Amino acid sequence: MSHKLASSSPQNVAVLVFPFASHPGSLLRFVRSISTVAPDMRFTFFNTSRSNSSLFSSSGKKGCDNVKPYNVWDGLPDDYIPLSRNPLEQIELFLDNALGNFEKAIKEVEAETGHKFGCLISDAFLWFAGDIAEKMHVSWVPLWICGQRSLLVHIETDIIREKVGTLGQEDKTVDFLPGFSDQFRACDLPKEAVFGDIESPFTKMLYKMGQKLPQATVVVINSIENMDFTVTEELKKRLQKLLLVGPLHLVRPVPSVISDDEEEEKDVCLQWLDNHRPASVAYISFGSLGALPPMEVAALAEALEEGGFPFLWSFRGNQEDFPQGFIERTNRLSIGKVVPWVNQEQILNHTSIGVHVTHCGWNSILESVTCSVPLIGRPDFADQHINMRSVEVVWKIGVRIEGGVFTKSGAVKALEQVLLLEQGKEMRHRVGVLKQLAQEAVGPNGRSAQDLKVW
Template identity: 45%
Template sequence: MELGTTAKPLHVAVLAFPFSSHPGPLLDFARRIAAHSATPENTTFSFFCTADANASLFSEQNNPRLPPNFNHYHVHDGLPDAYVPSGHPIEKVYLFLNAMPENYRRAMDVAVAETGKKISCIITDAFLWFGADMAAEMNAKWIPLWMAGPHALLLHVLTDLLRQKLEDDVCEEQSLSFVGGGLSKVKIEDLPEGVVKGIDDPFAIMLHKMGQMLPRATTVAINSCEAILPPAVNELKSKFQMLLNVGPLTTTQSISDVVPDEHGCLEWLDKHEKASVVYIGFGSVIVPPPHELAAIAEALEETKFPFIWSFRGDPEKLLPEGMLERTKSQGKVVQWAPQVRILRHSSIGVFVTHGGWNSILESILGGVPMICRPFFGDQMVNARMLEAEWGIGMAVKNGGLSNKDEAVKILGSALLSEEGKIMREKIAFFKEAATKAVEPCGSSTQNFNTLVDLATTS
């Protein structure tokens, strides 16, 4: 910049998808970008999410420690006045989808008026496909963040091809051998809802539009690293203007991990042998059906394996009668557990998980093989890749955890068998690659620095 010139004021709008585990990681991501901006005095960040989500994200308890140039605004949640829930599990999601993108536009207009700065860059959850048109209208950059893995993203980008190739009566066991990108072992039954079935669902329509719009992005950021499934990464690079692997994002402290270890899980783990403990956690949304909870509980009792179970709901009501008392010296059932730190503890031998991408990355960084019981979304294809492509986990489908004997068998295989040993050896490679990627000179760090330059320069 020449002496005497004034830098152009910059305004980065960050648009969050306000459901499940989506808003927190995007806030962390945007906060990191703001912290690394070369001209923080010249760059304003505005974060957009619903009032309910913002109340949690920016609460005193979460204490996100935001820089002074970082503001947040409320986006209308789409709920009508005097709204009475119908009981449909994702009714609020559908109502929100109906309200966007106009609800975001209105909130962004407020931010522009208050700051006096036109928006120069739009960072969105990748779900928010309309970022392409908004950026074009505002002459701004569009940087969507995909928080799952490259293989799942590739499936959404290839949705039109998959719908064209696959007939309605196709066998669920058929593999995607006609698709490149390292997806040959994925089967039709593994595809996320809405890719080839249920295509008229509002959520499916959103993801379909996302796959069509992402090639227009300035760059697509993804929560992965170059070493995880290079064929899918290379295929995505051929379809996008730019792809930046900036993960695993779980290596940075997230808002949710500020909560202390109030149940003493880590101290308890210190008393156990290496790779001997079962850690069970199905994420912040899922509660397995009662018969599966009972099967897992009965298997733990029979095997005597030490365990920590991060349990959603009331264990007194949902677990077999007397189980908590009978296993109080064997394990811990807690309402919340510091999962990132638990998975990095040497005594953890296996992670029983729903197969969400964040949980998978946390397990990889801990070097812990997985037993994956998927439920929806990308979890089925994640489970398939863990077992068939990477060899670092066991996929449980079709009620595999529905009875005690099967649960006993799979727990024993993971902790005691040669198969479990091989999984631990293989995941050590992934751990090393992911750890190197986020080192100061690592590929993900360099990609992140590139992204910061794109977002915070004119």
């Protein structure tokens, strides 16, 4: 492979986006990171109108730097009414039409500009981007926005299903996977890789991705080598080329479009945190898609209030799930604050934050690591369980909530462990070591900085 991944002058790159959860923001971060080392490149960001609007501007038409958004259809009929709150419904409709939509949009842009694309970057979920790139005779560079372990699992789906792919085998160890100790069990893996119908739309997407990625020109991961060195080496054996460019939020932040109300809320939260002791506050957030069941919301709230743990809770659910008067009482006593939105990186960077209570999404883990904040995990789906197990047994920087769901006693126990006991001090020390490794990775001579220079 040549030193440069893209050809033609100026170099035009098509970027295909999976427009859900944190995927678009992570891909934009990666693209903007490339632009710092390859300023002559021009990127067309093929994404849905709604997602482009949230990333770029209220109009969805204004780009940033040398990245131009281009809207593609989201696959939803004009008269679409969600049948449930399950995001898989919209994902499946998007995927049903994605291949044709992206091919059509690429041809439109090439016709409009008179320039051919010399490279195709995509979210790794969009496995068919490899077929599009092959037709175009260009390099395909998929970005995996999660960690090394979950990627290896998807590449090794066949062997995993052969050994533990039946119900009742959830507690079987998976130490047959290189780099996995006997502390990892089948139930820690993304369930799509182990159990269920491999022809269901989302599972099929992940399976095909795992089969297709070894054919990619380069696979890029938002991680650092030293977080999982052994697994990184195993991935190198299975892929043509592997680049580690994380943590992307340290390399190049994405400018967010927030309202005046959100800006004011951010300032209020930071001022509130200023009035609390260092490493004393529990920051609680379960991601853009995560939502606790009502009984768990109430249990966690009771644990926080009765235990007197200061907290900042980014909450997007139904406030009626809280115990009656909970928000008013804790706010009046300056013990707690419930808000609909926060700038998570800024909050985690505040000295008063002592623990991040989280769903264990990969971005949340990386942001916690780079802010030296231990974790309490309540994983739900996808890669969250394997991330949580890594937090517990590999890096030892956090604890899983007892029994996998919030009870009042289990929440109190976990909060005491991290915020009050010696165990929590040890976690903070270890997460501080990981923070240093992450900072070194994005430094001038670090692995992430060096891997970006292939552009």
